[in-house]
Each structure stands twice: as structure tokens, then as C-alpha cells.
Amino acid sequence: MQAIFYEEHGSADVLEYGGFPDPEIEADEVLVDIKAGGLNHLDVWTRRGMPSPEELPHIQGSDGAGVVSEVGERVTRFKEGDRVVVDPGRYCGQCEFCRKGEQSLCVDYKMMGEHVRGVHSELAAVPEDNLIELPEDIDFVTAASAPLVFQTAWRMLITRAEIKQSDSVLVLGASGGVGHACVQIAANEGCEVWATASSEEKLDHARDCGADHLVNYEEEDFADVIKEQTDGRGVDVVVDHIGEATWDNSLSVAARGGTVVTCGATSGVTPETNIPNVFWKQLDILGSTMGTPGEMDEVMAKVFDGTLEPYVREVLPMSEAVRAQEMLESREGFGSVVVVPDSEYDAAEYE
Known part of the structure; x- marks a missing residue:
């Protein structure tokens, strides 16, 4: 072969x-x-x-x-x-x-x-x-x-972060496989979705996937934009699979009592962590990897019926x-x- x-x-x-x-x-x-x-x-x-x-x-x-x-x-x-x-x-x-x-x-x-x-x-x-x-x-x-990207995204948001309709969700790197799957899953659950990407073309695709708010991270600091547009509150759930380059901003933009969930670190694996940001805001930091066979069946059923694309x-x-x-x-x-x-x-x- x-x-x-x-x-x-x-x-x-x-x-x-x-x-x-x-x-x-x-x-x-x-x-x-x-x-x-x-x-x-x-x-x-x-x-x-x-x-x-x-x-x-x-x-x-x-x-x-x-x-x-x-x-x-x-x-x-x-x-x-x-x-x-x-x-x-x-x-x-x-x-x-x-x-x-x-x-x-x-x-x-x-x-x-x-x-x-x-x-x-x-x-x-x-x-x-x-x-x-x-x-x-x-x-x-x-x-x-x-399979890999939608299963990973499903476990991150549905099983680990337990997103609900009233949540605001930020997806970093929304143009990649896991990112575009996360945008769709969060939008399908009725969440308010923020998405970041490096070009207007990619952001247009993110909008097609269901994103409500778009940030070009090559031109703007996503944390500054989101804080300004949410009157300083931030978002309930941050999906960060980027790592070192975004970690500090991810903790900063998470709302009090919010969640940061990660499945990877493409920009580096040893970021500095502002620990007071974690305990003063009482953040949940969650790791997530792949999923169970049951989670795979659930998310692939939604791919097969056209709910997720x-x-x-x-x-x-x-x-x-x-x-x-x-x-x-x-x-x-x-x-x-x-x-x-x-x-x-x-x-x-x-x-």
C-alpha cells in the first residue's frame, strides 16, 4: 500500500x-x-x-x-x-x-x-x-x-465547561479545526459567542459558524475589546488552545466565577500565570483531552444530521x-x- x-x-x-x-x-x-x-x-x-x-x-x-x-x-x-x-x-x-x-x-x-x-x-x-x-x-x-476536532470541542464545552444558554463564550483561534467546532457547538447551545482570528476572511467564516462578536487579534487586543464591550465584566467561558501567547489575557478576560478550558498549547506550554487573577475572581481552570465513545457518538450524530458542519x-x-x-x-x-x-x-x- x-x-x-x-x-x-x-x-x-x-x-x-x-x-x-x-x-x-x-x-x-x-x-x-x-x-x-x-x-x-x-x-x-x-x-x-x-x-x-x-x-x-x-x-x-x-x-x-x-x-x-x-x-x-x-x-x-x-x-x-x-x-x-x-x-x-x-x-x-x-x-x-x-x-x-x-x-x-x-x-x-x-x-x-x-x-x-x-x-x-x-x-x-x-x-x-x-x-x-x-x-x-x-x-x-x-x-x-x-472526529478529533468535534469530539475535543464537545467534551471541552458540554462535558467540562457545562455551557448553558445564558453563557457568553470566547473561542480563541476560531479558524482552526477545534476552534470552528467550538464556535458551532456554543452557538447551537444558544450561547453568546465571541471569536478571534487573524484576518477578516477568517472572521467572516466564524460569523457563518455562529459567532456573534468578532475580533481580529492581529489588529486589536482581544481582552481590551471584550472588556470594553462588556463594561469590564468579561465572558463566562474562555476556550484557549493557544497557550503562552494568550494565557494571561484569557485569565484576565474571564468573568468573576468564570471558566477557562484548555485542550492544547500551540504557542508554548509554559505560560506565566497571574495567580491572584485566579483566586480573586474564583476562576475554574479546566483541562480537557479528546472524549469518551459516548461523547463521540453524541457529537457525530449532530454532524451526520447537519446540526454541526x-x-x-x-x-x-x-x-x-x-x-x-x-x-x-x-x-x-x-x-x-x-x-x-x-x-x-x-x-x-x-x-
Whole structure:
């Protein structure tokens, strides 16, 4: 088969698209003929070696969708020809957290494409428990762009921050995968949504996703703008997956009794924290990672019925993996980037 992989960590130039041994499935696994794979910033971090996968060479990709081509002897939910989408989080099923239904806290948690080989390849061996049936009316590109970012956003806002209709929610970096998912989820819950992005074009897309207030952070300090427009109150919930560059402002703009929830730190992982800001305002600071299978089912059901809509900025052949990751690193465009096996790619279809 052909796959996106690297043999050493480094810049995007270490990525290759070429021949790789076909995977062999275990008894509880399904062999999926991958039709499309969604990229995430996670692919950039793992390629740089943060963290390093269990085995090199490493196949990239946490998100994918395709058609079942073979099933293991213990597989009962799927058969050859079924259309499926991948849930990338793999859990032990035995630890205290898995037994309580909190699989995202699993002590032996592994992510496809991060810790173990991923699905950006023509074929992928995927555990039966990590597959969701894909409705016939949902195309593979849309399906592949949704799981990681919408599951992450859903857990952040619905499970961890417990947003409600009366809340005001600030989404930083609203043009990325997680950001645009957060905007839609908060808007769908009836919240007043603030969104930041680096260009007017991206902010227009954020408005289309449901944002009520827009801030171009390249031209204005988002904390100053929000404080001015809320008479100093701030917002109830801040979604910050940026890290060092925004952390101080995120604490500053959170309202008294408010919440700051984070799932990442793309600009740096060791920001300074103004601790008096935390205790005087009695803020809740929440961490969130991925989600449970139940949360994945909930949010994907809303993707499948059209309530939530993944935005795809570009569809490229897998052989252009370098270009695809450079788009993520440069924050170019709005929404997700999707790659398709060269054997399946038709440029005219994605113009």
C-alpha cells in the first residue's frame, strides 16, 4: 500500500508518501480501505517528536473514513463493504477510568497517528470499537474532517465547561479545526459567542459558524475589546488552545466565577500565570483531552444530521502531505485540511 510516514523527526520535509507493508488485522480489528484522512495540528507535533510514537517508521493520521475490506474473526458489528469513520482514541477498557465510562482519562490511552500508527494510508487496521457507521449521505471527506476536532470541542464545552444558554463564550483561534467546532457547538447551545482570528476572511467564516462578536487579534487586543464591550465584566467561558501567547489575557478576560478550558498549547506550554487573577475572581481552570465513545457518538450524530458542519479548507492528494502540514503550520485558511490517497484523488472533484 501507499502511506504518509516518516522515519525520523523534523520539519515537514521528513514526510514521505510511498510504499509501506500492508497491515495485518487482529481478531478484533477491521481492515479499512481509507478514502480520506483529516489532518490535525497533532500531526505536526508528532512529526516534530512531541511525543515520539512507539514505533518508527510512523504512519501519520488520527482521522479517517473509508470502506471495510476485511474483518477479523471476532468482529460482529461490521462486514465487508460497510462505510465507516474512525474514532482515533484507543483505551485499555480495564482501568478504573474505563470502568467508570471516563475513557479519555484511561491510564493506557493511545491515539492513532500519535502513539501508534495512524490511518493516512490506503489501508488501515482499526479495532472494531474504534469505528462508527457512516451514513450513505455523508461523503468521506466531510466524515474524515470531523472526529478529533468535534469530539475535543464537545467534551471541552458540554462535558467540562457545562455551557448553558445564558453563557457568553470566547473561542480563541476560531479558524482552526477545534476552534470552528467550538464556535458551532456554543452557538447551537444558544450561547453568546465571541471569536478571534487573524484576518477578516477568517472572521467572516466564524460569523457563518455562529459567532456573534468578532475580533481580529492581529489588529486589536482581544481582552481590551471584550472588556470594553462588556463594561469590564468579561465572558463566562474562555476556550484557549493557544497557550503562552494568550494565557494571561484569557485569565484576565474571564468573568468573576468564570471558566477557562484548555485542550492544547500551540504557542508554548509554559505560560506565566497571574495567580491572584485566579483566586480573586474564583476562576475554574479546566483541562480537557479528546472524549469518551459516548461523547463521540453524541457529537457525530449532530454532524451526520447537519446540526454541526465541518469546514474543509483544502483537499489534497496524500503525496502532497508536506504542503498539507505547511498549511496547518502557517495557519493558512479556515477549517480542516483533508488528504486523499493518490489512487482515489480527482482534482476536478475538489476544485
